[in-house]
Amino acid sequence: xxxxxxxxxxxxxxxxxxxxxxxxxxxxxxxxxxxxxxxxxxxxxxxxxxxxxxxxxxxxxxxxxxxxxxxxxxxxxxxxxxxxxxxxxxxxxxxxxxxxxxxxxxxxxxxxxxxxxxxxxxxxxxxxxxxxxxxxxxxxxxxxxxxxxxxxxxxxxxxxxxxxxxxxxxxxxxxxxxxxxxxxxxxxxxxxxxxxxxxxxxxxxxxxxxxxxxxxxxxxxxxxxxxxxxxxxxxxxxxxxxxxxxxxxxxxxxxxxxxxxxxxxxxxxxxxxxxxxxxxxxxxxxxxxxxxxxxxxxxxxxxxxxxxxxxxxxxxxxxxxxxxxxxxxxxxxxxxxxxxxxxxxxxxxxxxxxxxxxxxxxxxxxxxxxxxxxxxxxxxxxxxxxxxxxxxxxxxxxxxxxxxxxxxxxxxxxxxxxxxxxxxxxxxxxxxxxxxxxxxxxxxxxxxxxxxxxxxxxxxxxxxxxxxxxxxxxxxxxxxxxxxxxxxxxxxxxxxxxxxxxxxxxxxxxxxxxxxxxxxxxxxxxxxxxxxxxxxxxxxxxxxxxxxxxxxxxxxxxxxxxxxxxxxxxxxxxxxxxxxxxxxxxxxxxxxxxxxxxxxxxxxxxxxxxxxxxxxxxxxxxxxxxxxxxxxxxxxxxxxxxxxxxxxxxxxxxxxxxxxxxxxxxxxxxxxxxxxxxxxxxxxxxxxxxxxxxxxxxxxxxxxxxxxxxxxxxxxxxxxxxxxxxxxxxxxxxxxxxxxxxxxxxxxxxxxxxxxx
Amino acid sequence: xxxxxxxxxxxxxxxxxxxxxxxxxxxxxxxxxxxxxxxxxxxxxxxxxxxxxxxxxxxxxxxxxxxxxxxxxxxxxxxxxxxxxxxxxxxxxxxxxxxxxxxxxxxxxxxxxxxxxxxxxxxxxxxxxxxxxxxxxxxxxxxxxxxxxxxxxxxxxxxxxxxxxxxxxxxxxxxxxxxxxxxxxxxxxxxx
Numbered sequence: 045x046x047x048x049x050x051x052x053x054x055x056x057x058x059x060x061x062x063x064x065x066x067x068x069x070x071x072x073x074x075x076x077x078x079x080x081x082x083x084x085x086x087x088x089x090x091x092x093x094x095x096x097x098x099x100x101x102x103x104x105x106x107x108x109x110x111x112x113x114x115x116x117x118x119x120x121x122x123x124x125x126x127x128x129x130x131x132x133x134x135x136x137x138x139x140x141x142x143x144x145x146x147x148x149x150x151x152x153x154x155x156x157x158x159x160x161x162x163x164x165x166x167x168x169x170x171x172x173x174x175x176x177x178x179x180x181x182x183x184x185x186x187x188x189x190x191x192x193x194x195x196x197x198x199x200x201x202x203x204x205x206x207x208x209x210x211x212x213x214x215x216x217x218x219x220x221x222x223x224x225x226x227x228x229x230x231x232x233x234x235x236x237x238x239x240x241x242x243x244x245x246x247x248x249x250x251x252x253x254x255x256x257x258x259x260x261x262x263x264x265x266x267x268x269x270x271x272x273x274x275x276x277x278x279x280x281x282x283x284x285x286x287x288x289x290x291x292x293x294x295x296x297x298x299x300x301x302x303x304x305x306x307x308x309x310x311x312x313x314x315x316x317x318x319x320x321x322x323x324x325x326x327x328x329x330x331x332x333x334x335x336x337x338x339x340x341x342x343x344x345x346x347x348x349x350x351x352x353x354x355x356x357x358x359x360x361x362x363x364x365x366x367x368x369x370x371x372x373x374x375x376x377x378x379x380x381x382x383x384x385x386x387x388x389x390x391x392x393x394x395x396x397x398x399x400x401x402x403x404x405x406x407x408x409x410x411x412x413x414x415x416x417x418x419x420x421x422x423x424x425x426x427x428x429x430x431x432x433x434x435x436x437x438x439x440x441x442x443x444x445x446x447x448x449x450x451x452x453x454x455x456x457x458x459x460x461x462x463x464x465x466x467x468x469x470x471x472x473x474x475x476x477x478x479x480x481x482x483x484x485x486x487x488x489x490x491x492x493x494x495x496x497x498x499x500x501x502x503x504x505x506x507x508x509x510x511x512x513x514x515x516x517x518x519x520x521x522x523x524x525x526x527x528x529x530x531x532x533x534x535x536x537x538x539x540x541x542x543x544x545x546x547x548x549x550x551x552x553x554x555x556x557x558x559x560x561x562x563x564x565x566x567x568x569x570x571x572x573x574x575x576x577x578x579x580x581x582x583x584x585x586x587x588x589x590x591x592x593x594x595x596x597x598x599x600x601x602x603x604x605x606x607x608x609x610x611x612x613x614x615x616x617x618x619x620x621x622x623x624x625x626x627x628x629x630x631x632x633x634x635x636x637x638x639x640x641x642x643x644x645x646x647x648x649x650x651x652x653x654x655x656x657x658x659x660x661x662x663x664x665x666x667x668x669x670x671x672x673x674x675x676x677x678x679x680x681x682x683x684x685x686x687x688x689x690x691x692x693x694x695x696x697x698x699x700x701x702x703x704x705x706x707x708x709x710x711x712x713x714x715x716x717x718x719x720x721x722x723x724x725x726x727x728x729x730x731x732x733x734x735x736x737x738x739x740x741x742x743x744x745x746x747x748x749x750x751x752x753x754x755x756x757x758x759x760x761x762x763x764x765x766x767x768x769x770x771x772x773x774x775x776x777x778x779x780x781x782x783x784x785x786x787x788x789x790x791x792x793x794x795x796x797x798x799x800x801x
Numbered sequence: 802x803x804x805x806x807x808x809x810x811x812x813x814x815x816x817x818x819x820x821x822x823x824x825x826x827x828x829x830x831x832x833x834x835x836x837x838x839x840x841x842x843x844x845x846x847x848x849x850x851x852x853x854x855x856x857x858x859x860x861x862x863x864x865x866x867x868x869x870x871x872x873x874x875x876x877x878x879x880x881x882x883x884x885x886x887x888x889x890x891x892x893x894x895x896x897x898x899x900x901x902x903x904x905x906x907x908x909x910x911x912x913x914x915x916x917x918x919x920x921x922x923x924x925x926x927x928x929x930x931x932x933x934x935x936x937x938x939x940x941x942x943x944x945x946x947x948x949x950x951x952x953x954x955x956x957x958x959x960x961x962x963x964x965x966x967x968x969x970x971x972x973x974x975x976x977x978x979x980x981x982x983x984x985x986x987x988x989x990x991x992x993x
Contacts (some may be wrong), residue, residue, distance in 0.1 A: 101979075105853055105977065105980050105982070105983055106979070106983060108849045109846065109983050114982060114983055177852055178891045178892060
C-alpha cells in the first residue's frame with residue numbers, strides 16, 4: 045500500500061493527505077466510541093447498584109418480619125425494567141428468600157448469595173448488594189441485567205463512525221488532487237530540465253520560472269547553480285592535475301616513514317630491556333615490547349588492559365603518583381622502584397622515561413632496568429660493612445692496620461686512644477716505642493718471623509696504657525691480607541688487654557698457696573687435739589678401771605664375809621655393788637671400743653660376709669644354748685670393708701636378735717642381702733619384742749634403750765657402734781619394727797670390686 | 802461497617818416463626834415449650850418494630866441516650882426481649898429493657914409493652930401515655946383500636962400485627978411505610 049520511491053510526487057501527495065485525514069478520523073471516532081462504551085458501562089453498574097439499593101431497602105421490613113409475599117411483590121416492580129433478567133433476595137444467613145426470573149430467560153437463580161459487588165460476563169452484568177438496616181446487614185439483593193442495550197449502542201456508534209469515515213476519505217481525496225496540481229506542475233518541468241542537463245552534460249540549459257513561491261526560488265537557484273558548476277568544472281580540471289602530482293610525492297614520503305617506523309618498531313620490540321609506552325593521562329599501557337612480556341609475565345593483551353599502577357605494589361602507588369606529578373625533562377631517570385611481576389615477585393627497577401606522544405596524545409616511553417640483583421648485592425655489602433663497623437666499635441680490643449712492611453700509614457685511632465701516642469708518634473714504626481722496653485726484643489722477633497713467613501702473628505707483651513699510666517699485659521694478634529699475586533698487601537691486627545686476667549690469675553695463685561698453708565696448719569691442730577682426746581679417754585677408761593676393780597674386788601670380799609650371816613640385807617647390798625661394778629666395767633669397755641671406732645683406720649679388704657656370719661654364729665653358740673631358734677641364713681655377698689669392724693656389726697645385730705627373741709617359744713631369725721646398684725643391702729630380721737616406730741630415731745643413739753635393762757640385758761651402745769661402723773664404710777642404717785611382732789635392721793655396704801658374688 | 806452480630810438472633814426468631822408456620826408440633830424436641838418459642842418470636846417482632854419507628858428529637862436529651870423499653874409484669878416476653886435486645890443499639894441508641902410496675906413509670910419509656918394480664922389497666926396506661934412519644938405494643942384483642950400503637954396477635958398460627966397510624970401521629974412518632982405495608986391498618990374506635 046505504501047507508495048515506493050519510484051512513484052510520482054503527485055501520487056505521493058494525494059495519498060499522504062488522504063491518509064492523514066482518514067487516520068485522524070479513525071482515531072477520533074475510535075477514542076469517542078471507547079469512551080462512550082466505558083462511560084455507558086459505568087452508568088449501567090451505577091444504575092444497577094441504585095436499583096438494588098432501592099429494592100433492598102423496600103424489602104427490609106419484609107425480610108425482618110419474614111413476609112415473603114410482600115418481598116415478592118416488591119421484587120415484581122423490577123419487571124417494568126426490561127434489562128433486568130433476574131432478581132433475588134437472600135436472607136441474613138445467605139439463603140434464598142424470594143426471586144424473580146423474567147419470562148423467556150433460561151437458567152435459575154443462584155441458590156446461595158455470592159461475593160458482594162458487580163461482576164461483568166460477556167453478555168450479563170451481575171450484582172450482589174448488601175441490604176443494611178441500622179448498620180446491620182439483614183440480607184442480600186441479587187440483580188442481573190443483560191447487556192443488550194450496550195451492544196445496540198455500540199453498533200449504532202460504529203455505523204455513525206463508518207459513515208463519517210467514508211465522507212472524510214472522499215473529501216480528503218478531492219482536496220489533495222486539486223492541491224497537488226498546483227505544486228507538481230512546475231516541479232515536473234524543473235525535473236525535466238535537470239535531467240536534460242545531467243544527460244547531455246550541457247551546463248548552458250536554464251529552467252523557466254513560473255511563480256514567486258518556493259518553486260520559483262528553486263528554479264532561480266537551480267539556474268545560479270548551473271552557472272557556478274560551469275565555473276567549477278573548468279577549475280577542477282586544473283586542480284586535479286596538481287593534486288595527482290602531490291599524491292605521488294606523498295606516497296613516496298609515507299613509504300620512507302613506514303620503513304623507518306618499522307625499523308624503530310623492531311628496535312623497540314626486540315630491545316633486550318623491558319620497554320613500554322603508556323598514556324600520560326589514563327596511565328594505560330599503549331605499547332609494550334617482548335622483553336617486558338618475558339620479564340613481567342603478562343601477555344601483550346593483558347598489558348594493554350592494565351594501568352602502570354597495576355605493576356606496582358599498592359603501598360608504592362602514592363609515591364608513584366607524586367613522582368608523576370613532578371615536572372619532567374625530556375629524558376628522566378628515576379628509581380629505584382619496585383615492580384610486581386605477574387606471579388607476584390617484587391623486583392627493583394630503575395626507570396628511564398621519555399615524554400613522547402602517540403596519536404597526538406601525551407604518552408611516556410619507559411625503559412625499565414632490573415636492578416634487583418645489584419640492590420641485593422649493595423644491601424649485602426652495606427650489611428657486611430655495618431657488621432664490621434659495629435664489631436670494631438663494640439670490641440674492647442684495639443684494631444689496627446699496617447702496610448705490608450708493618451708501618452702505620454694512616455692514623456690508628458684506637459691505638460692512639462689506648463697508648464696516648466699521637467699520630468706523629470705512632471706513624472711508621474713509631475708504635476714500637478709504646479711497648480715495655482724489656483718486651484720489645486721478644487715482640488719484634490715474633491713480628492719479624494710472621495712477616496717473613498706471611499703467617500698469622502701472635503705474641504704477648506706489655507703495652508703502655510695511658511689512662512692508668514702503666515704498662516698493661518696485652519695479647520697482639522694480626523693476619524696478613526693478600527694481593528691477588530699472593531704478596532702481602534696489608535696487616536690487620538688486634539691488641540687485647542689481658543692485664544686484668546693476668547692480675548686475677550696471680551691473685552688466685554696467691555690465694556691457693558695461702559689456703560693450702562692454712563689447711564696444713566688446721567690439720568696439724570686437729571690431729572694434736574685428737575691425740576689428746578684419745579689419750580684422755582684412754583686414760584679415763586684405764587684410770588676408771590683401777591678403782592672399779594677395787595670396788596669389785598672388795599665387794600666380792602664383802603660378800604664372802606657376810607655370806608652365811610643372818611644379815612640378809614647386807615648380803616643383798618654387796619650383790620648390788622658387785623653387779624654395778626661389773627656393769628660399769630662393761631660400759632667402759634664398750635665406750636673404749638666406740639671411741640676407737642671413730643678413729644680407727646678402716647681397711648678396705650674384700651670380706652666374704654657369709655663366712656663372717658657363720659663365725660659370729662659359732663661365737664654366739666653358748667648364748668643360744670638350749671633355745672630353739674629357727675635360723676634362716678640366705679646367701680651373702682662379698683663386700684669391701686674392714687673385716688674386724690664388720691664382724692662387730694653382725695655380732696651386735698645377731699646378738700640383739702637373739703636377745704630380743706628371748707621370750708619367744710619359737711624364735712625365728714633371718715639374715716639376708718640384696719644387691720642394689722653398687723650397694724649391698726643387708727638385713728637381720730627377728731620375730732622378737734620389736735619396737736614402736738615412733739622411737740626409730742632413738743634406736744641408733746648412744747645409751748638409748750627402748751626396753752628396760754632388767755627386761756633385756758645390755759648397755760645400749762651396740763646399735764650406736766653399728767651405725768658408726770656402717771657410716772665409716774659409706775653406708776646407711778635403718779630399722780623397721782612393730783611392738784611384739786619383731787624388728788628388721790638394715791644396713792648397706794659398698795660391693796666388693798673383687799672376690800665372689 | 803455493618804455489624805452482623807445480632808442478625809442470628811433476629812433471624813433465629815424469624816426461622817422459629819417459619820418452623821411454627823409449617824405446623825410443627827414437635828417443638829418439645831427443641832427443649833422449648835411452644836410458649837417459649839412464641840415469646841421469642843414476639844420479642845424479635847418488638848425489637849424489629851423499634852427499627853422502623855423514629856422518635857422525635859425531644860425524646861432524647863443527647864444522641865446516645867438509650868431507647869428504654871418498659872414491660873409490665875406478668876409478661877413472659879420480657880425475658881426473651883432482654884436476651885435479644887440488651888447490648889444492642891439502634892441508630893446510636895443503646896436499648897435498655899426495664900420492668901414497669903406503675904402506669905406512671907411508662908411515661909419515661911420509649912416503648913411500652915402491655916401484656917394481656919394488664920387488661921384492667923390498659924385504658925389507664927394508654928391515656929396516661931397519650932401525647933407522650935412512646936410506642937405502645939399490646940396483645941389484647943382490639944388493643945390498637947383502643948388507642949395502642951401496635952397490636953400483636955396470632956392468626957392461622959402466624960404472628961401478625963395491626964398498626965394504628967393515628968396513634969403514631971398523636972404521639973409524634975414516625976412509622977416507616979415499609980412497616981405499615983406489612984401490618985393491618987386499624988383506626989381508633991372508642992371515643993374516650
